[in-house]
Amino acid sequence: MKYLTDEDVARIVDPAKAVEVVEQAYKLYSLKQVVMPVRSRIEAREKEGDILLMPCYVPAMNIFSLKLVSVYPRNTSKGLPTINAVVVVLDAETGVAKLVAEARALTGLRTAAASAVSMKHLARKDASKIAVVGCGYQAGWQVRVIGSVFKGVEFMAFDVDTGRMKAFVDSMCGEGFDVKPAVSAEQAVKRSDVVVTVTTSKTPVVFESWVKDGTHISAIGGYTPEMVEIDPSLTARCKLVVDSREAVMEEAGDIIKPIQLGLITVDKIHAEIGEVVAGLKTGRENDREKTLFKSVGLAVQDAAVSKALVDHLMAR
Ligand SMILES: NC(=O)c1ccc[n+]([C@@H]2O[C@H](COP(=O)([O-])OP(=O)(O)OC[C@H]3O[C@@H](n4cnc5c(N)ncnc54)[C@H](O)[C@@H]3O)[C@@H](O)[C@H]2O)c1
Known part of the structure; x- marks a missing residue:
């Protein structure tokens, strides 16, 4: 199984590629060709934090991914990022884990691609x-x-x-x-x-x-x-x-x-x-x-x- 940092992700996926794949993803979603439950949101109330679980299976791309993303607005005062995230990718064929990647850059890229x-x-x-x-x-x-x-x-x-x-x-x-x-x-x-x-x-x-x-x-x-x-x-x-x-x-x-x-x-x-x-x-x-x-x-x-x-x- 591979592990990628945010720097790796930013180096591997250029902006044009991100726009191309996100456009394709939106189309597959609206054509009802993906399995994507509405994300679960867990509130860590006393810390003003939110943790989101975002799973998705895309048969046409032969991929299953699960992103865990936390949003902690108070982190700014601690000099830490507000959003932290990690994505786990499984081989959709076998269910075997293929990749774990930091997902701050991935989130930034796919959100800007949107x-x-x-x-x-x-x-x-x-x-x-x-x-x-x-x-x-x-x-x-x-x-x-x-x-x-x-x-x-x-x-x-x-x-x-x-x-x-x-x-x-x-x-x-x-x-x-x-x-x-x-x-x-x-x-x-x-x-x-x-x-x-x-x-x-x-x-x-x-x-x-x-x-x-x-x-x-x-x-x-x-x-x-x-x-x-x-x-x-x-x-x-x-x-x-x-x-x-x-x-x-x-x-x-x-x-x-x-x-x-x-x-x-x-x-x-x-x-x-x-x-x-x-x-x-x-x-x-x-x-x-x-x-x-x-x-x-x-x-x-x-x-x-x-x-x-x-x-x-x-x-x-
Ligand atoms: N739609 C998506 O797919 C998607 C993806 C990622 C993040 N987000 C959301 O985008 C937002 C920004 O994320 P981020 O990581 O850049 O957060 P961040 O904390 O790094 O930046 C937010 C900025 O907004 C500024 N701000 C707050 N109120 C403002 C106002 N009234 N006018 C002008 N600026 C104001 C803050 O000063 C801060 O600099 C968050 O709410 C996050 O959850 C959405």
């Missing part, structure tokens, strides 16, 4: 200005993957933690990406064609009046019913595409809250992204519509990137 897949199908073709709201670990991967796959894009980033934002901008520029700091989320959003939200906020960070026609939003940060990154009245105005209808109805405050407020009904969900990839539903239809992709993150994305890792190891 935004990139959504941009491919839902952003305007001429989109070049990207706002990134939240400058944590995920934001780095969003810039790396979007900035590698869509050539010539410029980023403007904002975080409530100014020190973190400055360090983020320096680090991303150091990696060769065009990233500027914003004075507010409003400034970043108003000038942008695409908005990526990757915060841990429980209250909206993007508002309707800031978002111009034709904008695409990729809402990544919220993964519980209590977390809402997008102003519900903005959500009500967007063409709404999700990673999984079932998962967002369980986990996404960005969908659940506007429904509770009576601003939308469940029918407002236009499609799963996999249905758009498969050509069963339309993506962007004109340059004026506002589109919103809400992802809570699916185990099938982890399985797809795990498959890319296994293929790489087998080819050596």
Whole structure:
């Protein structure tokens, strides 16, 4: 059995590969060709921690993976990552364990690949200005993957933690990406064609009046019913595409809250992204519509990137 670190994962799976396999994974999911229970969530309440168990079997990829991911927001004050994760991969043929890998980089890659897949199908073709709201670990991967796959894009980033934002901008520029700091989320959003939200906020960070026609939003940060990154009245105005209808109805405050407020009904969900990839539903239809992709993150994305890792190891 092989063991891979985050550094190995980042070296083996390049951004374009991550986007390719995640797009395929979304399609298989929406075509009901994967076995993927809604993830179990175990709350470690007294520590404000969450532990998520994310299993998935993908027959077409001949892979079974189980990711264990912990989200501990208090870790920031301890100088530790908020999210830690590990993935175990079994040979679907025999059930024999093939690989254990650290899964922070894998999570960053597949989550940023989700935004990139959504941009491919839902952003305007001429989109070049990207706002990134939240400058944590995920934001780095969003810039790396979007900035590698869509050539010539410029980023403007904002975080409530100014020190973190400055360090983020320096680090991303150091990696060769065009990233500027914003004075507010409003400034970043108003000038942008695409908005990526990757915060841990429980209250909206993007508002309707800031978002111009034709904008695409990729809402990544919220993964519980209590977390809402997008102003519900903005959500009500967007063409709404999700990673999984079932998962967002369980986990996404960005969908659940506007429904509770009576601003939308469940029918407002236009499609799963996999249905758009498969050509069963339309993506962007004109340059004026506002589109919103809400992802809570699916185990099938982890399985797809795990498959890319296994293929790489087998080819050596
Ligand atoms: N959808 C998915 O598939 C997926 C995958 C991984 C992580 N996530 C979620 O994405 C979020 C971010 O993850 P991370 O690892 O980057 O966390 P992180 O703690 O490293 O970074 C979060 C950042 O958001 C900033 N922030 C908080 N409130 C803000 C606000 N109101 N405006 C601007 N910035 C704000 C914080 O200061 C911090 O810098 C988490 O909630 C995580 O659970 C989602």
